[in-house]
Amino acid sequence: MADEKAASPRKPTHDETGELPPYRYDPLKHRWELKLNFMSGVTLGPWLAFLWTHWRDIHWALFWHRVAFLSAMSVVNSVLALFDWALHSRSVAAQALHPEPLFILGHPRSGTTHLHNLLSRDPAFAFVNTFHAGFPSSFLTLEPARGLLAGLLAPTRPMDRMALSWELPAEDEIAVNVLSGCAVSPYAALVLPRAWRAGGGGAGGGAGGAGGAGSERAGGGVVGLRDFLDWDWEGEEGEEQQQAGGEREGAESAPAAAAAVVEKEQRGRHSSSGSGAAGGKSGGAGTAAAAAPAAPAAPAAPAAPAAAPAPAVAAGEAAAAREQQQQQRWRQRRADLRAAAFARWLSAFKWFMKKVTYRHVRQHQSRQQQRQQPGGQPPPQPQQPQPPQPQPPQQPPMLLIKSPVHTARLRTWLALFPRARFVFVHRHPVEVFQSAAHMADSYYPYTYLQAPDDATTNDFIMDQYELMYRSYTSHRGAVPPGRLLELPFAELEADPLGALRRVYDTFGWSDRWEAVAPLFGDYSASLADFKKNQFNRLSPEAEAVVRRRWAPSFAEFGYS
Template sequence: MSEEKKTKPKRSSQGPFSIWHGMKISGLYNLMKLGPQLSWTKAGRIALLPPMALYNSTMAAVESLLYGRRIRETEPVAPPIFILGFWRSGTTLLHNLMDSDPQFTTTTLYQTVFPWHFLTTQTVASRLTAAFIPESRPMDNVRVGWDVAQEDEVALCVMTQLSPYLMVTFPYQFEIIRRYIDIEAISEQDRQRWCSALDTLIRKVTLRTPKQLVLKSPSHTFRIQTLLKMYPGAKFIYIYRDPFDVFNSNCHLRQTMATENTLGENPKGGFEDDVIKWYNEGFTSYQTNKWSIPEGDLCEVKYEELAADPLGQMNRIYEQLSLQNVDAMRAAIEPQVEELKKYKKNKFDRDPHWVKEVYQRCRAAYDEFGYPPPNDGQIEAA
């Protein structure tokens, strides 16, 4: 067993609030049709669902009246830049670095939790409710705020319920989680609804801040073909990390995010096998579909190199993708470098059994990305 101190789950500071409080009445109905477990221990969280759904439906109608025509007429400034990579591979670090560049914009936490009406409510509501937002994310030490970059998958889950992020309230129903990871595999009606939601979200964010969007969602790693069809000329950045570090952090992520957002009893672990399966599915999907991305529109980044040399790796990304305004990017990121070095990563035990299991079952990823096998002591201890 490693001597590193294992990171303990944080105590929730979201109180009764969760991702589900951004849905409209129709979304709440769709969620309940799936039959989530409900527990009296989450009574406050559950009790807020109907009034919040009514509020969101009302404000969505107001926003449609005020901005509907302008939203429909708004076009993206340029095809988006999509950040891909399995969960806990460093996508957030890369997202925040890209968002530092003033030529880009992205979806914020407020916009993703309240996608139906942020054009109408964000300016006032985000200030009034800022005190309810935790200082950092529940699964790590990344800063949180209504105005901080957030992945668009949260908004897509709130808008459509066609998202693997259903996992946070169905932690052990893996068939539900898998159902919406590949948009090409769902029904035509659901696919159109999902594509319409992403299109609307991009138009609304562009209307509020008319700049090229940088969107980060690990789920999009499975959706390359769909994104290429929707946004010809889009650029992609794929980030990868040591598979065992990804595995360890994902098990922690599943437990933490379900605890923060479930409507039922808190899960009791046991995600290891599914995390490995899902990791391999994501690896295979990316390796298969990346060849569809035109030359010059894809850049691959190693997390460990980005963390060690953010400026050098960002320079390489900009050069490989032919992105402009490198000097402005450097000026924005240089002041952050020292602070990034001080960032405290989570530390987890390296259970010899799972060290061996991950290496054996994810060997293709180790070989492809050039990570060495675990040392003999860890293998033998298993």
């Protein structure tokens, strides 16, 4: 692994190049808090694997109490998960998923939560709630007693003061991160933030998830957690082209040097073979004139010995070849880790969404039975026995799925759900950065097991936006007509019902509007007294960096 780490391309950080927005954070402000930690639902197996892999990366002196708390919770969760598995695993495995889910896409702090909360009022949707996401291994058994765990929440979200409860919609990626033990999700960066970039080490030279391979720490030189944001990749070349606009750099420099050496050798061989061909043509001409006596040939001059390559040239070629082999091994190792991570992530995602769908189907069936049996009395039996009638298969409920990281996975979703629908919410990039930085300062410290510096946190925010935007705009053209709506947050904020009407008209659900509009209106009315965060204007230096690095999104969505 030493050669792989040495060969991994490393670009200067934005802190080193002077491009980092001068925004400061306090990662220890909630150091002693145990609530609002999305890892509270982890089970013992993934948790022990996490500790085994990352014991050197945890800042034990700062966060030992969180490790102890999560260790205790993992034991309780494992016991409850056994009941879920024994009672429901076969039914969950057999549960079908609706082929046309609705995905809400957009960078964090773009208004996706507001739209998620609104659309979840439509009873046609099945959605992940906060309890499902927090306790994915045991929520079927534990959900009736969720009130006992109210102390793990706060009345409002720390970053925006929106109401928080177990019943409100939540992000499915939280559950995937919990199920994998921080192994295959970018959300693990909120636990071990220095693992975001490959080579950004923690206390032991690297931190982060194992990428599903179990033997490699993300952030340790081969992969970073940012590599698990976008599953649409082809080795290293795709990412390099995206980051540099197609220009080869970093890992590509050594292969290019080796290719130049090979090209030089091939030119020498072609030159020699070309001379031989010319000689053959001359010989052919002499054969054609065989009637004339041939003049005696002059004795051939002795061939000059081939010049030995200069020692410096030979050493350079050998070094280039070794460098190329190291880069190939590094890229292959990186590809293997990411492929293993994707398989593990996909398995966790499918299982969790089947489990959520199964829970909604059971809940719907229970409500139907209650309506059919008023007063708890059994329905009257028919006078004559009737032959059983074949029942049409029940269509699973349509899934309403929202996690900001899914914005970078559009191609993956189209492969899994070709008939999926998408709403992409966008907001002024400067406002997005202000709100994202505020969230990093007000919420992330509740989940850290490793304290980041300001540069690490800023890199996380800036990189995430760039990667999401680049991937989304690259693949949105593949979405079939009528299945993608791009919605400005300003429109959603100013006229929620009008924005929702656009969603329903775009996706052919106009016939349902009259039934669901009152539900949306009631929720909107409940927010009448809600006051949105007001931020001080960014410094000119910080805003200049945001405008430079996120310039394509300013132009694409018409923001000044």
